[in-house]
Amino acid sequence: MGEMQAPVRPISTASGTAPPNTSPALRCEALAVSFQQNGVRVPILRDISFSAAPGEFVSLLGPSGCGKTTLLRTLAGLVTPESGAVFTANGPGRMVFQENALFPWMTVLDNACFGLEIEQTPRAERESRARLLLERYRLGGREKAYPHELSLGMKQRVAVIRGFLSNPGLLLMDEPFAALDWQMRLTLQEELLDLWAQDSCTVLFVTHDVDEAILLSDRILVLSPQPGTILGEYAVPFSRPRPPELSVRDEFVALKRRILADFGDRLTGARSAG
Amino acid sequence: MASAIRQAHWAYSIWLPFTLLGVWQLAATAGWLDPLFFPPPSKLATAAVRQFLQGDLAFQVYSTLTRSFLGFVAGTVAGLLCGAAMGLSARAHRSLEPLVSALYSTPKITLLPMLMLLVGVGETSRLLIIAAGCFILVAMHTLDGIASVDPHYVDMARNCGASRRVLFHRVYLPACTPHVFTGMRLAAGRGLVTTLSVEMVSAGEGLGNVILHSWQTFSTERLYLAIILTALLGASLHQSLRALEKRLIPWRKQ
Ligand SMILES: Nc1ncnc2c1ncn2[C@@H]1O[C@H](COP(=O)(O)OP(=O)(O)OP(=O)(O)O)[C@@H](O)[C@H]1O
Ligand SMILES: [Mg+2]
Numbered sequence: 001m002g003e004m005q006a007p008v009r010p011i012s013t014a015s016g017t018a019p020p021n022t023s024p025a026l027r028c029e030a031l032a033v034s035f036q037q038n039g040v041r042v043p044i045l046r047d048i049s050f051s052a053a054p055g056e057f058v059s060l061l062g063p064s065g066c067g068k069t070t071l072l073r074t075l076a077g078l079v080t081p082e083s084g085a086v087f088t089a090n091g092p093g094r095m096v097f098q099e100n101a102l103f104p105w106m107t108v109l110d111n112a113c114f115g116l117e118i119e120q121t122p123r124a125e126r127e128s129r130a131r132l133l134l135e136r137y138r139l140g141g142r143e144k145a146y147p148h149e150l151s152l153g154m155k156q157r158v159a160v161i162r163g164f165l166s167n168p169g170l171l172l173m174d175e176p177f178a179a180l181d182w183q184m185r186l187t188l189q190e191e192l193l194d195l196w197a198q199d200s201c202t203v204l205f206v207t208h209d210v211d212e213a214i215l216l217s218d219r220i221l222v223l224s225p226q227p228g229t230i231l232g233e234y235a236v237p238f239s240r241p242r243p244p245e246l247s248v249r250d251e252f253v254a255l256k257r258r259i260l261a262d263f264g265d266r267l268t269g270a271r272s273a274g
Numbered sequence: 275m276a277s278a279i280r281q282a283h284w285a286y287s288i289w290l291p292f293t294l295l296g297v298w299q300l301a302a303t304a305g306w307l308d309p310l311f312f313p314p315p316s317k318l319a320t321a322a323v324r325q326f327l328q329g330d331l332a333f334q335v336y337s338t339l340t341r342s343f344l345g346f347v348a349g350t351v352a353g354l355l356c357g358a359a360m361g362l363s364a365r366a367h368r369s370l371e372p373l374v375s376a377l378y379s380t381p382k383i384t385l386l387p388m389l390m391l392l393v394g395v396g397e398t399s400r401l402l403i404i405a406a407g408c409f410i411l412v413a414m415h416t417l418d419g420i421a422s423v424d425p426h427y428v429d430m431a432r433n434c435g436a437s438r439r440v441l442f443h444r445v446y447l448p449a450c451t452p453h454v455f456t457g458m459r460l461a462a463g464r465g466l467v468t469t470l471s472v473e474m475v476s477a478g479e480g481l482g483n484v485i486l487h488s489w490q491t492f493s494t495e496r497l498y499l500a501i502i503l504t505a506l507l508g509a510s511l512h513q514s515l516r517a518l519e520k521r522l523i524p525w526r527k528q
Contacts, residue, residue, distance in 0.1 A: 076433050077433070095430070097430060103444075103445070105449065114431075115435075117444075118436055146524060147525070
């Protein structure tokens with residue numbers, strides 16, 4: 001198998017990222033995961049090595065089924081790797097799940113506060129912190145609603161808010177906006193960047209949308225089809241805050257074109273609207 | 275489907291019973307039915323007022339209600355404990371499974387003679403029979419509920435750092451409540467049914483006993499009254515448990 005040479009590019013220090021010398025918030029070394037399927041060991045991830053600086057926003061871009069969710073679950077401590085090691089500065093990452101990201105039996109408010117509840121933050125304090133964010137992201141008045149009474153976009157908003165409210169050192173987001181329509185996705189992306197700007201947490205964001213990866217992140221890692229491994233790495237040097245019309249600027253389009261030229265054939269399922 | 279049921283006017287739930295009563299009344303007054311065997315509903319209504327005011331009918335209803343309630347509570351508590359033990363421990367599951375499945379497929383009333391030999395012919399044997407029916411349903415649904423807790427939510431809570439205690443009361447307990455409640459609702463209905471059967475074969479009072487006794491003495495009015503009261507009890511039990519379910523499980527998609 002002639003493995004394609006990964007075009008690894010040096011990480012440029014985009015505004016907002018920490019200098020590369022501080023100790024990383026997350027480091028994976030030669031991580032491999034396999035699952036038992038019908039009695040056969042199937043490799044899902046192999047030789048995953050990368051790190052993320054504190055406060056860095058890193059996207060993982062990869063085709064469906066390549067093991068993105070599995071990688072996040074491993075970093076969250078929910079899957080035990082077959083070999084390799086994960087180092088995190090502040091314990092396992094907090095996950096925002098791809099599906100059913102809210103507990104159906106808890107209200108919006110309880111869902112948003114759940115991380116703080118576990119940390120035994122007093123009720124009054126955790127609820128006022130959650131109310132503040134719910135209010136700001138247009139969920140005011142819906143605190144007592146149950147997830148089945150919310151739209152998909154609202155549910156994902158609550159899930160993102162819970163992620164940030166649980167004081168994560170590392171936030172692992174698994175395609176939180178994949179099922180939303182374009183308009184809603186733009187809104188939630190903006191809200192996410194807004195929340196992240198006020199927090200110092202490191203974000204690992206899984207997506208198979210090239211535009212989304214460029215718009216949000218400081219750095220993009222491209223994964224291969226199963227068994228997933230890191231094929232390439234791109235720095236995204238655009239300054240923040242990033243205006244929505246960034247996606248039609250030449251430098252954005254040039255980066256997108258480069259990623260698609262390198263990996264377009266392997267990112268089947270990636271959207272190319274823009 | 276469910277939402278269509280909720281949207282229909284409440285009158286839809288009563289027109290059919292009332293029409294049937296109307297037909298019955300018509301047939302009885304027109305002389306198509308023998309009023310000795312089938313007294314018209316109007317006569318039943320006056321008989322009902324009389325029997326409630328002067329007779330013992332209220333007492334009979336009360337006996338049936340307390341008997342089935344006590345049996346239900348005892349069976350439910352035992353069922354919850356047994357189901358939880360079976361759901362949480364593989365050893366308990368293995369040990370209790372044969373007994374539970376044997377009890378499941380045995381008509382509880384057939385155990386009455388044996389129980390009367392064991393604990394005597396008094397109220398205890400009746401309550402045990404009623405409890406046994408409730409026990410099985412609650413135990414099985416509790417077991418089901420625990421087995422069907424979605425591991426995704428367990429992962430989600432663990433990822434937030436939940437302890438075993440938090441996992442239990444924030445994930446396992448609410449996740450299996452709908453199943454447990456279904457078990458309890460079915461058990462309440464089964465409890466009433468078993469109570470009636472037990473009263474027909476062994477008790478000296480209660481609606482089941484009234485039905486048997488009125489048949490033997492050919493008191494048709496009393497017979498029909500007891501049957502109608504039994505049906506009303508069953509229907510109101512079902513309705514109130516449905517309402518309670520909505521309050522207790524507000525997150526359930528209706
Ligand atoms: N618990 C499991 N047991 C066995 N195989 C699994 C398990 N979880 C995932 N897999 C397999 O691992 C592979 C990667 O799955 P994963 O969910 O990580 O993909 P993904 O990249 O997140 O896909 P998508 O973009 O569709 O969400 C798939 O082939 C899947 O069948
Ligand atoms: Mg996935």
